[in-house]
Amino acid sequence: MKSKYPEVQGGGSLLLAWQVRNKHILVIGGGEVAAGRILNVLNADAKVTVICPSEGLNDEVAHRVSSSQITHIPRPFLPSDLNNDVDMVLCAVDDPIASTQVYKLCKEKRIPANIADVPPECDFYFGSVHRDGPLQIMISTNGNGPKLANIVRRQIAGGLPENIGDAVRKVGLLRRKLRKVAPEQGESPKRMGWMSKVCEQWSLEDLCEMKDEDMEALLGYYKPGTVPSLNQLRLGQEPGVFEFDGSFGWYIG
Structure with missing residues (x-):
């Protein structure tokens, strides 16, 4: 007999609107990927600290530092950086060994972390988001295809009324x-x-x-x-x- 209740479809993620207003988010890295992460959390009114040598900052991140939108620590990451009331870690450095070390340290301290481009070392994923004022629509492929998520998001956004x-x-x-x-x-x-x-x-x-x-x-x-x-x-x-x-x-x- 068919159940009257919805079938369980395992393998997904729990999509949530995570409230990070005034939370301390630590971003490790200052390149293009870090810039995207920083914008995402600034849009959610978080307090952001970026750890990266000054020469590693791209133009966008450097602008946010110079305009005092974020705090910048101009050096490589140290394990002790996780002792400063950090609520979330976003790691975006092109060093797999260092990234894995960051993830393990975060697990020990029970700090939720996202390691860019390494789905197994992520407590959460960033989806492709359409924003229109208070309306936010996120498309997630559970780490399988970020580019495809962007394509699906554009198709959905194109069908929405402008107002x-x-x-x-x-x-x-x-x-x-x-x-x-x-x-x-x-x-x-x-x-x-x-x-x-x-x-x-x-x-x-x-x-x-x-x-x-x-x-x-x-x-x-x-x-x-x-x-x-x-x-x-x-x-x-x-x-x-x-x-x-x-x-x-x-x-x-």
Whole structure:
């Protein structure tokens, strides 16, 4: 008999949105790969220290040092560098032996580490990410094909509406306002259900067009659990009434 539950598909990674805001991330190396890693974690508001001789910094990393976006220690890595409250290590040096030593030291200290281009020595992988404001979409091949992940990411991004990032931002603002209207813990299922209705019934264009006054008016429909269209909201109509659509007919909103 076929199980009613999803089949387990082993061999994957647990994809998470890892919050590293104000965490101390140590980057070993200063080349092109390190530059990409640094940008990723700076975008997540982490505090970054780069350990690399000055002559090993590429132009991008050197710019981030000179503009005080990151801290730079101009010398090779030392094991004692892991004693300074490090929350994560990103190693991007072209030295397999040194990279393996870094990974082993991190394992001993239980510090999560990523060793560039060595999947077996990674506690986590960097995927190919599409970013549009608060929206982030990551494609991972579990270390099998980073270039292919980039191709898939571009194809997915090409099919997304141009305004989807703004729509996501507006939904987030509406959610925060709703929590102030109904802050009780017991309201959580109703809040989630009502927000789902808004996302399902409003188009992305409507969500982008929604203004602060529209949000305040929309929140007034939370208690009865109804969701009017944006046009009904601005006309002060109740959901389900007949509404003139500007043509030769009427429709039910």
